Amino acid sequence: MTNLTGAVWRKSSRSSSQGNCVEVAANLPGLVAVRDSKDQHGPALVFTPAGWEAFLRFTKTAK
Helix, strand or coil: CCCCCCCCEEECCCCCCCCCCEEEECCCCCCEEEEEHHHCCCCEEEECHHHHHHHHHHHHHCC
């Protein structure tokens, strides 16, 4: 399990006004973490910075 102590979370600019939000922490060395803002103590997905960039590219181009 990855230690996310010290993570600084920010909400996605694409979050909905109904509270369906994704939060991202990119301040930890060598990783980017993503979680559901409604379950802040629940699981988080963890990416390498390159993996996160690839994920973002894919989601922007997926139809």
